[in-house]
Amino acid sequence: MPCGGGDIGLNVWSENGDVLFYAARSGTFDENNSLLKLGRVRLRLTPNPFEPGSSFTQTLNLQTGDVTLTGAKGPLKAQVHIWVDVFRPVVHVEVSSNQKLSAEARYESWRHQDRVLKGKENNQNSYKWAPQGEVRTRHDSIAFRSGTVEFVHQNRPVTVFDVTVRQQGLEAVKSQLFNPLQNLVFGGVLTGENMQSAGTTEGEYQRTPFRAYALRSHSAARSHSLTLALHTSHTPSLPQWQQELQQTLRAAQHNPKAARQQTLTWWRSFWQRSFIHVQPGKSAPNSAEWQAGRNYQLMRYLLGCNALSQWPTKFNGGLFTYDPALTDSTLKFTPDFRNWGGGTHTAQNQRLVYWPLLKSGDVALMQPQFDFYLRILRNAELRSQTYWNHPGACFTEQLENFGLPNPAEYNWKRPAEFDKGLEYNAWLEYEWDTVLEFCLMMLDAQQYAAQDVRPYLRFIESCLTFFDQHYQQLARQRGAKSLDGEGHLVLYPGSGAETYKMAYNSTATISGLRTVLTRLLALPPQVGTAEQRRTWTALLGRIPDISFRETDGHKMLAPAKSWERVNNVESPQLYPVFPWGLYGIGKPDLETARNTYRYDPDVQKFRSHIGWKQHNIFAARLGLTDEAAALTVQKLQDSGRRFPAFWGPGYDWAPDHNWGGAGMIGLQEMLLQTHERKIYLLPAWPKSWDVHFKLHAPYQTTVECTVKDGKVQNLKVTPESRRADVAVLLQ
Known part of the structure; x- marks a missing residue:
């Protein structure tokens, strides 16, 4: 189920009792011009209201631009609310329940090491079917920092831009050409209120190996909150990028209620601008024309x-x-x-x-x-x-x-x-x-x-x-x-x-x-x-x-x-x-x-x-x-x-x-x-x-x-x- 805002898109789902989402952002181009995702986040609650056999719903609310997952097992009831700040590159995850729960959030990356791309996999980048030698997706730098997980991809000096300019005989004007891949740095930080680092584990999902970096709550509580703050900039200096990322994180944590209201106002205005409702009084999911209006x-x-x-x-x-x-x-x-x-x-x-x-x-x-x-x-x-x-x-x-x-x-x-x-x-x-x-x-x-x-x-x-x-x-x-x-x-x-x-x-x-x-x-x-x-x-x-x-x-x-x-x-x-x-x-x-x-x-x-x-x-x-x-x-x-x-x-x-x-x-x-x-x-x-x-x-x-x-x-x-x-x- 998609969720997003500003320039961020999430794919949100629940699987085997966990809540997961992919995070993507426009403009995260690597050296080969792949549009890289920014990782996967996995949330696990204990005791678990989402485990198999529980009562479960997942709702995309178009009017407010967010996704809510609700689970109940016996007397335990909990809700995970996920939304993206339209005006800041920040994802919010809010957990609330009627009993105290422990929470573990994992940042999962399949780019913890270099990956050599072969065959059709190069169709994700600009080399496609004609790579010139070995093509690698370079690893990200991922580390625990002060109870958070920081992840970053910094483009190397030579990119497919340089290869293309040379191929096409444009070296004489190269210095005049716009190059969006040069000095591009992107990534973010996952942090949780009342959470601490809890080590790494290895795993595999959909045939892709990954490494998980875990944050765990200090103690059980009826509410938990996670923040995924993202940052992209053109800078040759990684410390400068890290400083800018921290500014984004501080801004996100300053007044989340006000940010939520700004986001709600934006989505309200968006939906008031225009709409098409086909067969509005005859809501029928099996009706082809009703589907056309809903899917529009x-x-x-x-x-x-x-x-x-x-x-x-x-x-x-x-x-x-x-x-x-x-x-x-x-x-x-x-x-x-x-x-x-x-x-x-x-x-x-x-x-x-x-x-x-x-x-x-x-x-x-x-x-x-x-x-x-x-x-x-x-x-x-x-x-x-x-x-x-x-x-x-x-x-x-x-x-x-x-x-x-x-x-x-x-x-x-x-x-x-x-x-x-x-x-x-x-x-x-x-x-x-x-x-x-x-x-x-x-x-x-x-x-x-x-x-x-x-x-x-x-x-x-x-x-x-x-x-x-x-x-x-x-x-x-x-x-x-x-x-x-x-x-x-x-x-x-x-x-x-x-x-x-x-x-x-x-x-x-x-x-x-x-x-x-x-x-x-x-x-x-x-x-x-x-x-x-x-x-x-x-x-x-x-x-x-x-x-x-x-x-x-x-x-x-x-x-x-x-x-x-x-x-x-x-x-x-x-x-x-x-x-x-x-x-x-x-x-x-x-x-x-x-x-x-x-x-x-x-x-x-x-x-x-x-x-x-x-x-x-x-x-x-x-x-x-x-x-x-x-x-x-x-x-x-x-x-x-x-x-x-x-x-x-x-x-x-x-x-x-x-x-x-x-x-x-x-x-x-x-x-x-x-x-x-x-x-x-x-x-x-x-x-x-x-x-x-x-x-x-x-x-x-x-x-x-x-x-x-x-x-x-x-x-x-x-x-x-x-x-x-x-x-x-x-x-």
């Missing part, structure tokens, strides 16, 4: 646990991965494992985690993803300057947290003459347009929540400049002209997601460039200088038109003007529908987009609800109610795991956050869509489903609506002046 809320909670982080929520498990053998019984790896890397960000997947935060009113939660790109902007620009001697930021698809391509995907076995700026990879070559979706998110954050877009203008412009400069340069290398006969860019070679490769004028790329430029020009006149606007206007004029094709007399959006091969199972011919919004409800030529969904042979073949598949979103945006409902329910139905929103692994890992994100987006789009100032309500909603929801729309607007028995029974639009822009489309 659970997925939003998982995202809320990383609200105040410096780093984005990872698509491949976020903060809530667990022992890999419970996802794939063949994997004898540690809880640090996740497929597709820890510091590697797959942009096509990351975007699905962040798109739903606009309509849920959680624009503030998008800040870590935006900051991620701002930090690595200079690195992406240095790539363009070094390889091609032109301006603009080049962001590849499998992107390290330091802004360079993943070294395994970049490929060590490259032809000597191959362009050093390209990934030598059949799936990823020439795929660099996903960053435009994050440009649009930045513009949408301004439109939805009045967030100042000016800090992002240089980033957006640099991304656009890359396409303009790079494709004109490629055209000049092929011939005498930099544009085609109509004065348009020739976007070749390009890519339609990872699927349509060596594409000429990819529809997804054209749609992205056109939408971002159009939105830039629609910004208030005080944003951007006259010269900037002339530049944007000129570039918009150089964007080519989308291509079409026909099947059995049906006009459809084509993936590109032409392509050489199909390499994956995505449907980028529908990206003009989502995310780019060029086609949809209330927009021209809706039938062409619907034809694409219904008749395109690849769309038909690739249609699914698994993982990052987006067909539920496409169907909702096209007003195809039955298809949208069926696919979204499949997306958001119970996962089959003990926690219903731990989907996956899909194409990635469990819990699959881009699976959940795509489900959230689909449900939102069934309820509310917008075009310019128009708000379309219930454009793809089944009349037989009751719903009560509150969602956000552009221009700082919220819409709260109740549908019961096929009729809108209550509609509240804030501000009221926007009510005239609302059109109810429930059929």
